[in-house]
Amino acid sequence: MTDTTVVSLQDIRDAAHRMAGAVHHTPVIRSRTLDALLGSRVYLKAENLQRIGAFKFRGAYNAIAQLSPAELSRGIAAYSSGNHAQAVALAAAELGSTAVILMPADTPAVKLDAVAGYGAEIVTYDRYTEDRVQIGAALAADRGLTLIPPYEHPHVIAGQGTAALELLDEVGDLDALVVPVGGGGLIAGSGIAAKACNPASASSASNPKPATTPDGPSRRGAGQHPGAAHHRRRAGRRHPGELTFSINRHLIDDIVLVSDDEIRDALRFAADRLKLVLEPSGATGLAALLAGRLTPAPARIGVILSGGNVGAARLGELLA
């Protein structure tokens, strides 16, 4: 069994059709400076301008839109401290359902407010002593809710893939696509779209470099679990799932690690040159390019700028 067949290009095209009008067709940003720096043509897909400020709305919307009327009427559950929480809350509201979001008790107030602002109910848990997967499953079972996972779901993956599909439809074939990796849903969907359009194109996963290996290699082979280092670094944080891993090991040609300083340089470049606000995890692809990690740089490169939910005060600190 080939796991990449779990989600097909047609599934992604269907998702794009399903979400038309509800999801923003985000702009592709070009930078003369970036092109000159790499000697390439670089196409930046500005998913920070997506609704809720990140690509996550695509997957949540695509998954919730395929639920039955009965499921929509019982409601949705999700666990997330970040963009997936907002994505599910907004998509549920737009599709006439309700959402219960399981969030860590120490989530910043601004994030809790954003989710509550979309009309969702928030249930908190202690992320140091409790397991969100277990609580989420119990909550869903108790209340008859449908759980929408942040990435371990074919409909979520197909939804995320529409970001790359839009980019490819707009700019044509790419030699390489660089995609930030968290749980792996975005690169799974994007990689399926890119490989289907051009089997020779390379998909690169950009990841923050683990702080524990300051002099470690800046690249790892694609066979390695793309989030292993990420997982070691931040106990309690999410790590790529089995479904996304089983898809991505066939799709990812290269894993590029970028340091915190390189990510900060990318945030500055985005503000200075692109006039865009990016969140650190959404800037790893741009950081990889600016740090010269793609050598030799392919002729036509797509990069997904995956989100911009950083907060003005924190951005101020990062830029100052």
Add this chain to the structure above:
Amino acid sequence: MTDTTVVSLQDIRDAAHRMAGAVHHTPVIRSRTLDALLGSRVYLKAENLQRIGAFKFRGAYNAIAQLSPAELSRGIAAYSSGNHAQAVALAAAELGSTAVILMPADTPAVKLDAVAGYGAEIVTYDRYTEDRVQIGAALAADRGLTLIPPYEHPHVIAGQGTAALELLDEVGDLDALVVPVGGGGLIAGSGIAAKACNPASASSASNPKPATTPDGPSRRGAGQHPGAAHHRRRAGRRHPGELTFSINRHLIDDIVLVSDDEIRDALRFAADRLKLVLEPSGATGLAALLAGRLTPAPARIGVILSGGNVGAARLGELLA
């Protein structure tokens, strides 16, 4: 003689046709939060994502594209410390000409570098003791260059008007259009486009409030010279020209003044909610909306976010 006939809607349509492919069709950004705050539908035209990071590229390109081959071969001159300098430098290069830009000797290095990066020659002057208009005219005469003024030129005004035209073509009729005012070229062109499409629509000029009138009125009548206060506040800075004033006094229905704090709030809102970087002078329209200066708020409001050239370090200070 009606001065608004100096530039017609057809001139603006011709300009849009002339610059197709060279000038970005910038995205229109929507914000659910902003809509809810005003009880209106707000359409934000993101000219900070225009080439050189501001609307100024439109006017410079439209003016230079209409020069004769002989004029292009002799070259262009311009005086500006800011966005117009970059706009003329890039447009001249793209249209096969050369540019000499007169800039204050104390211009920040980053701005000098940007202009030089587009291949222009830079001539500096002392802005405290020398008159840039005089020096610019002499420079142009000596070298046979064609001077492209920052706003006092029908082709520049028609070019700037394409920003509003694109917005109107994309979103349809507006009840009000709010436009930041510097020299008055953007609002002149935008106002002509908006009034031609919908004579009943209101054009509001948004301006920084003069620091010398802390308790002064937040609105002034349209008969008053829109930049008078601005001029008093910053000796040596540009002030609206006679051509733009003669057009704008027929077009501007309302002048809205915003304080530095209100502008800062708008920069924070843009970063937090829109994921966009704005320069302070480019955020005055958004600031007017957020400060509740348009009451009662019309049903459909267009706002031009006119530029984003603030610099990451300065932005960091403003957001922190």
